[in-house]
Amino acid sequence: MEGIKDRIFRFLIFLCASTVILIAAGMCITLFINSLPVLKHMGVSFILSSDWDPVNNKFGILPFLVGTLITSFLSLLISLPFSISTAILLGEYLRKGRMAIFLQNIIDLMAGIPSVIYGFWGLLVLVPIVQKVEIKLNIIPYGVGIFTASIVLATMVIPYTASIAREVISLVPDDLREAGYALGATRWEVIRCIVIPHAKTGIFAGVLLAFGRAIGETMAVTMIIGNRNQIPKSIFAPANTMASAIANQFTEATSDIYVSALIGVGLVLFMVTVIINYAGRYIIKRLEIK
Amino acid sequence: MKKRLVIDKVLFSLIILFSFITIMPLFLILVYIIKEGIGIVNWNFLTGLPKPVGESGGGIFNAILGTAIICLMAFFMAVPIGVGAGIYLSEKKEGRFVELVRICIDILQSAPSIVLGIIAYLWLVKPMKAFSAFSGSVALAIMMLPVVVYNTEESLKIIPYSLREAAFALGVPYYKVILKVVIPSGLSGIITGILIGISRIAGETAPLLFTAFGSPHVNLNPLKPMASLPLLIFNYALSPYPEWIKQAWGASVILCFMIFLLNLLSRIGTKRWKVTL
Numbered sequence: 001m002e003g004i005k006d007r008i009f010r011f012l013i014f015l016c017a018s019t020v021i022l023i024a025a026g027m028c029i030t031l032f033i034n035s036l037p038v039l040k041h042m043g044v045s046f047i048l049s050s051d052w053d054p055v056n057n058k059f060g061i062l063p064f065l066v067g068t069l070i071t072s073f074l075s076l077l078i079s080l081p082f083s084i085s086t087a088i089l090l091g092e093y094l095r096k097g098r099m100a101i102f103l104q105n106i107i108d109l110m111a112g113i114p115s116v117i118y119g120f121w122g123l124l125v126l127v128p129i130v131q132k133v134e135i136k137l138n139i140i141p142y143g144v145g146i147f148t149a150s151i152v153l154a155t156m157v158i159p160y161t162a163s164i165a166r167e168v169i170s171l172v173p174d175d176l177r178e179a180g181y182a183l184g185a186t187r188w189e190v191i192r193c194i195v196i197p198h199a200k201t202g203i204f205a206g207v208l209l210a211f212g213r214a215i216g217e218t219m220a221v222t223m224i225i226g227n228r229n230q231i232p233k234s235i236f237a238p239a240n241t242m243a244s245a246i247a248n249q250f251t252e253a254t255s256d257i258y259v260s261a262l263i264g265v266g267l268v269l270f271m272v273t274v275i276i277n278y279a280g281r282y283i284i285k286r287l288e289i290k
Numbered sequence: 291m292k293k294r295l296v297i298d299k300v301l302f303s304l305i306i307l308f309s310f311i312t313i314m315p316l317f318l319i320l321v322y323i324i325k326e327g328i329g330i331v332n333w334n335f336l337t338g339l340p341k342p343v344g345e346s347g348g349g350i351f352n353a354i355l356g357t358a359i360i361c362l363m364a365f366f367m368a369v370p371i372g373v374g375a376g377i378y379l380s381e382k383k384e385g386r387f388v389e390l391v392r393i394c395i396d397i398l399q400s401a402p403s404i405v406l407g408i409i410a411y412l413w414l415v416k417p418m419k420a421f422s423a424f425s426g427s428v429a430l431a432i433m434m435l436p437v438v439v440y441n442t443e444e445s446l447k448i449i450p451y452s453l454r455e456a457a458f459a460l461g462v463p464y465y466k467v468i469l470k471v472v473i474p475s476g477l478s479g480i481i482t483g484i485l486i487g488i489s490r491i492a493g494e495t496a497p498l499l500f501t502a503f504g505s506p507h508v509n510l511n512p513l514k515p516m517a518s519l520p521l522l523i524f525n526y527a528l529s530p531y532p533e534w535i536k537q538a539w540g541a542s543v544i545l546c547f548m549i550f551l552l553n554l555l556s557r558i559g560t561k562r563w564k565v566t567l
Binding site: 003005006008009010012013014015018019020021022024025026027028030031034056081082083085086088089093103106107109110112113114115116117118119120121123124125150155158162186187188189212216217218219223243246247250251262263266269270273274276277278281288 | 294295296297300301302304305307308309311313316318319322323342370371372373374375377378379381387388390391393394395396397398399401402403404407408409410411412413425432435439449463464465468469489492493494495496499500520523524527528535538539542545546549550553
């Protein structure tokens with residue numbers, strides 16, 4: 001027989017769990033309802049049109065979609081060699097010891113630096129350097145733009161891929177490694193032919209999660225991408241990602257339809273990140289069961 | 291034969307080199323921040339208020355206080371709900387409702403911070419027709435919530451069931467078993483989770499852009515706009531005044547220091563409690 005206090009306690013923790021659901025559901029519904037005006041106004045061309053012209057009430061988010069995808073892909077491409085190397089070093093060569101703990105702590109600290117500080121540093125240190133490079137290459141020296149943003153983003157997502165990849169690499173059974181060594185394989189051959197193939201799904205999941213981070217990252221990108229609402233013509237051109245468009249324009253948006261359009265951008269951004277994250281987590285969960 | 295060994299060596303060196311380059315940015319950024327910012331950090335900087343453009347000096351006390359207040363409010367919202375939901379998940383373990391809760395936590399976890407800003411704007415700023423510190427804390431609390439839930443659940447899941455059975459056998463009621471036996475055993479994990487959550491939100495700017503908004507004054511009223519360190523860095527960094535940019539570096543030093551301190555605390559916490567567990 002349960003006492004009244006037990007019932008109250010059970011009800012309270014149930015209430016907490018329900019609150020989580022309410023918040024998540026409320027978020028989805030709020031975003032959807034508030035972007036309805038622009039969806040009605042623009043129809044399919046909200047996603048397909050590349051014409052973002054708030055003055056004339058034209059809202060096509062294609063430039064932001066393209067900007068987001070290019071920046072995120074580029075940053076992943078830049079970060080991949082580094083994060084995988086770090087993961088191999090930590091998961092294979094340095095599995096214990098002071099050096100490993102030190103390196104892991106450094107990686108964790110990198111994940112802890114606030115986005116706005118990455119952006120600030122990028123703006124004042126990296127942008128002038130990129131500008132000089134651009135002058136040498138004979139292109140318009142904006143300094144800010146997709147390329148600069150991708151470098152900073154790459155620095156920011158390395159810790160995520162590296163930590164997950166490291167975890168997966170150290171999950172590879174030692175029997176397999178030893179079998180490789182017994183056949184006379186060198187360390188690199190064991191890594192390339194045994195460890196990486198065995199861990200590749202997990203590494204892919206780590207990359208997906210990093211991709212999700214890169215897409216949703218706001219402040220650093222906002223500060224160095226250049227804030228231009230057109231489809232970028234080169235990787236050195238200024239652009240806007242979905243997140244930076246919202247951050248740059250939300251407080252300036254005067255008309256209701258403009259606000260609704262930015263909320264619509266938020267809705268698309270939200271859906272994309274949720275789907276990518278879900279895929280990444282799904283893969284990781286399945287690996288753990290194995 | 292020799293060639294294989296050479297390849298092995300070469301690739302090992304490459305891995306070392308790439309890993310070295312990986313951690314370079316951290317040092318580059320830290321060194322640069324400290325070089326530019328440490329000179330300005332003094333007592334007046336920490337306790338003073340911003341001065342109008344053109345006047346030298348001035349401090350960031352309002353921003354430090356604002357960050358503390360906003361994070362504290364987020365803490366008081368996220369921790370009870372998060373710990374409660376974590377207990378629920380670790381108790382029920384499976385079922386349709388539990389699955390739904392888990393999916394919702396994943397959704398909250400993956401929501402970009404700027405979207406949380408929009409949500410808090412729509413839920414609180416728009417109906418109340420004013421930017422407020424409270425709305426910013428709500429956005430940050432939503433951000434912190436999944437971290438708290440996840441860590442609570444994980445640390446309570448590993449408490450051996452025999453511990454509870456022992457308590458039940460003594461005739462202790464269910465709620466007391468949870469509150470007095472299970473939670474204390476898993477406290478290290480819960481506290482670590484909370485600390486990780488706070489360090490995750492303390493440096494956030496995006497959710498505050500159109501909620502807390504920022505303010506040049508000391509403000510203790512949560513229903514009014516409030517300054518915060520990350521917001522101040524953002525606004526000063528994009529300003530054309532060298533004096534403000536210097537102050538932004540100083541504020542960056544303080545913010546980094548705060549966040550590293552939180553990280554350190556959570557680490558010490560885990561280490562210490564792991565021993566006693």
